[in-house]
Amino acid sequence: MQPGDANVSGNVHGGRILQMIEEAGMIVSTRHCNVGMTEENNCICGLARVEHTDFLQPMFVGEIAHLHAVATYCSAHSIEVKVDVHAENLFKGEKRLTNQATLWYVPIKEGNIVCNVPPLVYKQPEDEMAGRRRYLKQKTEREQVDTNAPSMTDNWAMSIDVPNRNGEMHTVGNAQSSLIHLVGVQDCGVHGWAMGGVAMKLMDEVAGICAIRHCHTNVVTASMDAVDFHQRINKGSLLHVRGRPIFNSYKSLLIQVIVMVEQSGKNEHGELDVILYCACSAYFTFVSLSSERKTLPIPPLKLHTDDEKARFEEGQQRYKKQKSLRSAM
Known part of the structure; x- marks a missing residue:
């Protein structure tokens, strides 16, 4: 390496x-x-x-x-x-x-x-x-209907512009991050569409930025939940990779990341239009490290909206499920 x-x-x-x-x-x-x-x-x-x-x-x-x-x-x-x-x-x-x-x-x-x-x-x-x-x-x-795949009515998923950050520490708005990437030839395999590993690398980068913004320390990826690729990503598309923290335990932080694809196409009327769809989504778990590489407590996530509170409860259920699965191994 x-x-x-x-x-x-x-x-x-x-x-x-x-x-x-x-x-x-x-x-x-x-x-x-x-x-x-x-x-x-x-x-x-x-x-x-x-x-x-x-x-x-x-x-x-x-x-x-x-x-x-x-x-x-x-x-x-x-x-x-x-x-x-x-x-x-x-x-x-x-x-x-x-x-x-x-x-x-x-x-x-x-x-x-x-x-x-x-x-x-x-x-x-x-x-x-x-x-x-x-x-x-x-x-x-x-x-199954999974919250990993945001619906087209999910305002957060559909608002692909960089949000205004209010500057308040340890809030979702202060830590969320986005990245725009043009899918080039170097990102594609011989079949002509983006390799799944390219999308996952970008997702991990965005999740890492969110974790750093929240913790203000060195952070490392601890795990990535199951990822479903809903649609393929074509060469020439724009990827809007968006991440936000949704839950924290004492020593772990859960980040939701989605990949929205923007490409030119024709609408139902045959007119040239911009098509936007969700290609894949995932949940990343990060831990915070000291300079001696020892795990540090995660600052509590401040929740201001009903959506943030609902996401926090969802993340808590995911955390408990994964913890019970590890205990059973």
Whole structure:
């Protein structure tokens, strides 16, 4: 890992790791889906979902990142890939696990046509049954109405201009952040649309800015909740990446991040118009660190509006759910 991969704390940026994870998953899933396919029928796998991702340990500049990705389950039109990330310190001869992630991909060929996924050979029948349960679980979660996907009546999501900050410390308005990014050729794969890892890297950056504005300390990404990619992001689009803090516990801060896509197109009357839609959204958890890398208390979030209070309660439920899941492991 190079100096350009680091955040201000000296750790490798969480978004950079997410980008590498997505690239590894894309390679493995695309390789599997093109086994036995003809040149006329080959495909590229696009990211559909990322499950909850924990950053187990930091990775540092100068270490070597090892990513091991393997296909673990296939349905008719999707493939599950699990990725382990290890950091190797060449001087100490040590290697440690830093990240584990589960991603779901869909194979797509020219014309935006979803391809069939070749069957996967499982070591044990139990592996296929367990994978089937995971598949049905994530399918159910994606089909449910989720607050991750803002409706077009969500004023905060739709107001993509930079908001006026009132300057009051530890408020949502003072910490929220936005970023506008033009999707260029360098952001896209051979299929012509933005790689999922690019969006996740930008989301992590915006979430990190929110956390710094709220805590005024060094912060690091602790986890990222499941991410659903609702629509693909085309080359030439403008990405409006918006983040806001919604909940804090004593030592963690929950940030909601959405990616709104702005592109030119035709409306229902056939007239040229600006189209705005939500491509993906997620919740990031950050912790605050002292100069000695010890966790610090999070300043309490000041809530002024009914919406902020409702979001805080929602974040509290998410926090309790994740805490109970960790306790059960």
